[in-house]
Amino acid sequence: MNTAVSKPATHPAKVTIEVVAKRAGVSKGLVSFALNNRPGVAPETRVRILQVAKELGWKPSLRARSLSTQRSYALGLVIARNPDVLASDPFFPSFIAGVESILAPEGRALVLSVVPDAETELKTYRSLVADGRVDGVFLSDLRHGDPRIPLLAELGLPAVTLGRPDGASPFPAVTVDDTPGVIASVAHLATLGHRRIAHVAGSSTLLHGSRRRAAFAAAVREAGLPEGQTIETDFSVAAGSDATRRLLTQETPPTAIVYANDPMAIAGLGMAHELGVRVPDELSITGYDDIDICRYVYPPLTTVSAAPMVWGRAAASTLLALMENGSADDVDLPAARLVIRGSTAPPRG
Amino acid sequence: MNTAVSKPATHPAKVTIEVVAKRAGVSKGLVSFALNNRPGVAPETRVRILQVAKELGWKPSLRARSLSTQRSYALGLVIARNPDVLASDPFFPSFIAGVESILAPEGRALVLSVVPDAETELKTYRSLVADGRVDGVFLSDLRHGDPRIPLLAELGLPAVTLGRPDGASPFPAVTVDDTPGVIASVAHLATLGHRRIAHVAGSSTLLHGSRRRAAFAAAVREAGLPEGQTIETDFSVAAGSDATRRLLTQETPPTAIVYANDPMAIAGLGMAHELGVRVPDELSITGYDDIDICRYVYPPLTTVSAAPMVWGRAAASTLLALMENGSADDVDLPAARLVIRGSTAPPRG
DNA sequence: TAGCCTGTCTAAACCGGTTCAGTGTGGACC
DNA sequence: GGTCCACACTGAACCGGTTTAGACAGGCTA
Numbered sequence: 001m002n003t004a005v006s007k008p009a010t011h012p013a014k015v016t017i018e019v020v021a022k023r024a025g026v027s028k029g030l031v032s033f034a035l036n037n038r039p040g041v042a043p044e045t046r047v048r049i050l051q052v053a054k055e056l057g058w059k060p061s062l063r064a065r066s067l068s069t070q071r072s073y074a075l076g077l078v079i080a081r082n083p084d085v086l087a088s089d090p091f092f093p094s095f096i097a098g099v100e101s102i103l104a105p106e107g108r109a110l111v112l113s114v115v116p117d118a119e120t121e122l123k124t125y126r127s128l129v130a131d132g133r134v135d136g137v138f139l140s141d142l143r144h145g146d147p148r149i150p151l152l153a154e155l156g157l158p159a160v161t162l163g164r165p166d167g168a169s170p171f172p173a174v175t176v177d178d179t180p181g182v183i184a185s186v187a188h189l190a191t192l193g194h195r196r197i198a199h200v201a202g203s204s205t206l207l208h209g210s211r212r213r214a215a216f217a218a219a220v221r222e223a224g225l226p227e228g229q230t231i232e233t234d235f236s237v238a239a240g241s242d243a244t245r246r247l248l249t250q251e252t253p254p255t256a257i258v259y260a261n262d263p264m265a266i267a268g269l270g271m272a273h274e275l276g277v278r279v280p281d282e283l284s285i286t287g288y289d290d291i292d293i294c295r296y297v298y299p300p301l302t303t304v305s306a307a308p309m310v311w312g313r314a315a316a317s318t319l320l321a322l323m324e325n326g327s328a329d330d331v332d333l334p335a336a337r338l339v340i341r342g343s344t345a346p347p348r349g
Numbered sequence: 350m351n352t353a354v355s356k357p358a359t360h361p362a363k364v365t366i367e368v369v370a371k372r373a374g375v376s377k378g379l380v381s382f383a384l385n386n387r388p389g390v391a392p393e394t395r396v397r398i399l400q401v402a403k404e405l406g407w408k409p410s411l412r413a414r415s416l417s418t419q420r421s422y423a424l425g426l427v428i429a430r431n432p433d434v435l436a437s438d439p440f441f442p443s444f445i446a447g448v449e450s451i452l453a454p455e456g457r458a459l460v461l462s463v464v465p466d467a468e469t470e471l472k473t474y475r476s477l478v479a480d481g482r483v484d485g486v487f488l489s490d491l492r493h494g495d496p497r498i499p500l501l502a503e504l505g506l507p508a509v510t511l512g513r514p515d516g517a518s519p520f521p522a523v524t525v526d527d528t529p530g531v532i533a534s535v536a537h538l539a540t541l542g543h544r545r546i547a548h549v550a551g552s553s554t555l556l557h558g559s560r561r562r563a564a565f566a567a568a569v570r571e572a573g574l575p576e577g578q579t580i581e582t583d584f585s586v587a588a589g590s591d592a593t594r595r596l597l598t599q600e601t602p603p604t605a606i607v608y609a610n611d612p613m614a615i616a617g618l619g620m621a622h623e624l625g626v627r628v629p630d631e632l633s634i635t636g637y638d639d640i641d642i643c644r645y646v647y648p649p650l651t652t653v654s655a656a657p658m659v660w661g662r663a664a665a666s667t668l669l670a671l672m673e674n675g676s677a678d679d680v681d682l683p684a685a686r687l688v689i690r691g692s693t694a695p696p697r698g
Numbered sequence: 699t700a701g702c703c704t705g706t707c708t709a710a711a712c713c714g715g716t717t718c719a720g721t722g723t724g725g726a727c728c
Numbered sequence: 729g730g731t732c733c734a735c736a737c738t739g740a741a742c743c744g745g746t747t748t749a750g751a752c753a754g755g756c757t758a
Contacts, residue, residue, distance in 0.1 A: 014744095016743090016744055016745080017744060017745060017746095018744075018745095026707075026708085027707070027708045027709070028708090028709095028744085028745080028746090029707080029708070029709080029710095029746080029747075029748090030706085030707060030708080031745095032745070032746055032747080033707090033746095033747095036746085039705095040705070040706065040707080041706075041707085042705080042706060042707085045706080045707085059479055059480075060744080060745065061416075061481070061743085061744050061745065062480040062481055062482070062745095063412070063415045063416045063419070063421070063481050063743080063744075063745085064416055064713090064743070064744030064745035064746090065744080065745055065746075066412045066415070066416075066713095066745090067410075067412045067413055067415075067416045067712095067713050067714070067715085067743085067744080067745070067746095068712070068713050068744085068745050068746045068747080069713085069745085069746070070412070070713075072412070074460070074482075083442070083443055083446040083658060084641050086442045086443075086446065087439035087442045087443045087640060087641060087657075088439060088640065088641045088642055089442075090436035090437060092442065093432065093435045093436045093438075093441065093442070093463070094432055094435075094436045096461065096463050097432040097435065097463045100462060100463045100464070104462070104464070104469075104473070107476075107480070109460050109462070109477075109480075109482050110460065110461050110462070111423070111458050111459065111460055111461075112445065112459050112460075112461040113449060113453070113458070113459070114442070114445050114446045114449045115449070115453070120453075124453070127456070128458075130408055131408075131411040131456070131458075132410070132411055132412050133411070133423075133458050236641070237641050237642045237644075237645050238641070238644075238645070240645070241645040263641075263642055266615075266642060266645070266646065267642060267645035267646070269646070269647070270645045270646040270647035270649070271645070271647070272647075273647030273648075274647045274648075291436065291437065292433050292436060292437045292585070292586050292587070292612075293437055293586045293612055293615060293616060295586075295587075296586050296587070296589070296590040296615070296616035296619045296620070297615065297616070297618070297619040297646075298618070298619035298620070298621075298622030298623045299622075299623075300619070308436075309432060363714095365713090365714055365715080366714060366715060366716095367714075367715095375737075375738085376737070376738050376739070377714085377715080377716090377738095377739090378716075378717075378718090378737080378738070378739080378740095379736085379737060379738080380715095381715070381716055381717080382716095382717095382737090385716085388735095389735070389736065389737080390736075390737085391735080391736060391737090394736080394737085409714080409715065410713085410714050410715065411715095412713080412714075412715085413713070413714030413715035413716090413743090414714080414715055414716075415715090415743095416713085416714080416715070416716095416742095416743050416744070416745085417714080417715050417716045417717080417742070417743050418715085418716070418743090419743075
C-alpha cells in the first residue's frame with residue numbers, strides 16, 4: 001500500500017535554504033554565497049537566487065547560522081544594582097532605548113540581565129559567554145580596578161565601556177564627561193555667593209561616583225572656598241534623604257548642596273521642606289541627570305543634563321563597529337551641561 | 350585611542366559532546382540521554398558519563414541545542430513606550446529584576462526590546478518569532494482589544510499577560526488587581542471628608558488606565574459624592590503637571606486629586622506648591638505604584654503599593670510552567686493596597 | 699595544441715547537539 | 729532449548745545554515 005500522508009494543512013512547509021536552492025536550480029552553497037554578498041556568483045545568478053528567495057519569503061534561520069558562524073547576533077547588558085536604586089534611576093531605560101534604536105535595524109537583539117551583586121555579575125558574564133548568548137557587551141557603572149575588564153579580555157568578548165576606566169583597558173570607551181557639569185554646578189553656586197557648599201556623593205566604589213566627588217572638591221578649591229562637606233551614599237533616595245538631614249541639622253549647615261543624582265536631590269528637597277528649610281531662599285540644590293521630573297518638582301531642579309539615549313546610540317554603534325572591524329575608536333560625547341532652574345538662588349543675606 | 354580585541358592566547362581545545370563520549374567510551378547519543386535524564390541509560394553508566402562531563406568541564410552548546418530542539422531558551426519582553434515616560438516609570442526595572450530572579454537559575458535569558466510605537470511593537474514580535482529568538486513573551490501594558498493577543502496566538506508563541514485582557518485570550522494571566530487600591534484611595538479621601546475629588550488618569554487606551562479610571566468613578570459614586578472630574582493623560586509627568594494646573598485654577602477646584610501613577614502625583618505636588626496650594630492642608634494627593642521616592646518627597650505621598658518584583662517573579666514562573674506543560678493557570682496576586690502617608694488630610698474647613 | 703588561469707558552481711564536510719531505528723545481550727518464560 | 733522481551737546502547741540522520749576543496753567550461757597565452 002502506498003501511504004499518502006496528508007500534511008497538517010496549517011503550516012506551509014518551512015522554507016529552508018535547501019528549498020530555495022532547488023527552486024533556483026543551484027546548490028545550497030551558492031544560495032548562501034548570494035545571500036551574503038560573497039564574490040564568485042555570476043551577477044544574473046545572484047539576482048535570480050535573491051528573486052526566488054524573496055518569492056518564497058525565505059529568511060535564513062538565525063539558529064542554524066549561529067551554530068555555523070559561532071555568533072549569536074545579540075549584545076548583552078548586565079546591570080548589577082539593588083532593585084530599589086535601579087527603579088528610581090532613569091538612566092538605564094533611556095540608555096536602553098538608545099541602544100535599541102541602533103540594534104533593531106541591524107537585526108540584533110539585546111539580552112538584558114539584572115543581578116543583585118557584583119559577584120553574580122561576573123558569573124553572569126561567564127555564562128553569557130559560555131552559552132554564546134551574546135557577541136559583545138556594554139560595561140556600565142565602572143568601578144575602580146574593575147574586575148570585569150580583565151575578565152572580558154580573558155574571555156575574548158568584545159566590550160565597550162561607558163566612560164573611561166581607571167586602569168588599562170583593551171576596549172573602546174564611549175564617554176560623557178561628567179566633570180564639567182559638576183564643576184559648572186559649583187561655579188554657578190559660588191557665583192551666586194554661596195560659600196558653604198556640600199556634596200551628597202554617590203558610591204565611591206563607582207568610578208563616576210568618585211569622579212564627580214573629585215570634581216566637586218576641585219571646583220570648590222578653584223572657587224577659593226573652604227573645603228566642602230561631602231557625604232557618601234549608595235545613590236539611593238533613602239540615603240540622599242538621610243544625608244540631607246545630617247547636613248541641615250548641623251550647627252552651621254551648608255547653604256547649598258550638590259547631589260550626585262536627581263532622585264537624591266528630589267529627596268533632599270523633600271527633607272528640606274520637612275525641616276522647614278526653604279528652597280531656594282535658605283538652601284540651594286542641584287542634581288545630576290536632568291530626569292524628566294526635575295522640571296516639575298517645586299522649585300524646579302537645577303541639574304546637569306546628560307543624554308542617556310544619545311549615549312546608548314553611540315555605545316551601540318561603537319560596539320557594532322568593534323565587532324565588525326576588530327577595532328573601534330573611543331568616542332567622546334558632548335559633556336553634560338548645567339541646566340539652571342529654580343532650585344538655586346543667592347544665599348539669604 | 351584605538352583598541353583591538355585580543356583573543357585569549359590559549360585555546361584549551363573545545364570540549365564537545367563527542368569528546369565526552371569518546372572519553373567515557375560511549376556514543377554521543379548516550380551522553381545526550383544521560384545529560385537530559387532520559388530513561389534507557391544504565392545507572393552506573395549515567396554516573397560515569399556525568400562524571401566525565403564534569404571532569405572535562407563540558408557544557409552542552411546552547412547554539413547546537415537550539416538548532417536541533419528548535420528552541421532558544423530565552424524569553425522576550427517588548428516595551429512600547431515613549432522613552433520619557435518609560436524613564437520616569439519605575440515599573441519595568443523592578444519587574445525585570447523579578448523576572449530575572451526566576452530566569453537566571455534556570456539558565457534562561459531575557460531578550461528586551463524597547464520600541465517607540467505599537468506598530469513597531471507588532472513587527473518586533475513577528476521578528477522575534479521569525480528569528481526564533483525567544484520561546485515565550487510577556488505581554489505588558491494591555492490595551493483594549495489588544496492586537497498582540499491574536500497575533501501571538503497565530504504565531505503560536507506562548508505568552509503571559511500582565512493582567513486580564515478584555516477579550517478572549519488563550520494565554521494565562523498574572524494579575525495584580527489595581528481596582529481595590531484606587532477604591533481605597535477614594536474611600537480614604539471620602540472618609541477624611543473630601544467631596545470634590547478629581548482624577549488624573551492615564552491613557553484610556555491602556556487597560557489599566559481605563560480600569561483605574563472606572564474604579565475611581567465607581568468609588569466616587571459608592572461614596573455618594575458628586576461625579577469626580579477626570580483628566581486623561583499619557584502617564585507622563587508633563588501631562589500630570591498640566592492636568593494639575595487645570596484642576597487647581599478652576600473656580601471651585603477639587604480638594605483632593607487621585608493620580609494614576611506616582612510620577613504624575615509628584616509633578617502634581619510640585620504644581621500645587623507653585624500655585625501656592627498647600628498639601629495636604631488645602632489639597633490632598635494620592636499616587637499609584639509606591640515608588641521609592643514617594644516616602645521622601647514632602648509631604649510623603651499617600652499611594653498604592655503594587656509589588657512589581659513579585660509580579661515579575663510570578664509572571665516568569667507562569668510562563669515557564671506554560672512552556673513546560675503546555676498550559677498554566679491564571680495567577681491572582683494580592684491586590685495592591687493603600688499606603689497612607691502625609692499627602693492626605695481632611696480638607697480645610 | 700597543450701597548458702594555465704579565471705570565474706562559476708557543486709558536493710560534502712562541518713558546527714554540536716537531539717532523536718530514532720535498530721543491534722546485541724541476558725534473563726524470564728514455556 | 730528455543731522464543732520473547734526488556735534493557736542498554738550504537739550509528740546515522742537530522743536541524744539549517746557556512747565553508748572549503750575541487751570540478752568544469754571557456755578564454756588566453758606560448
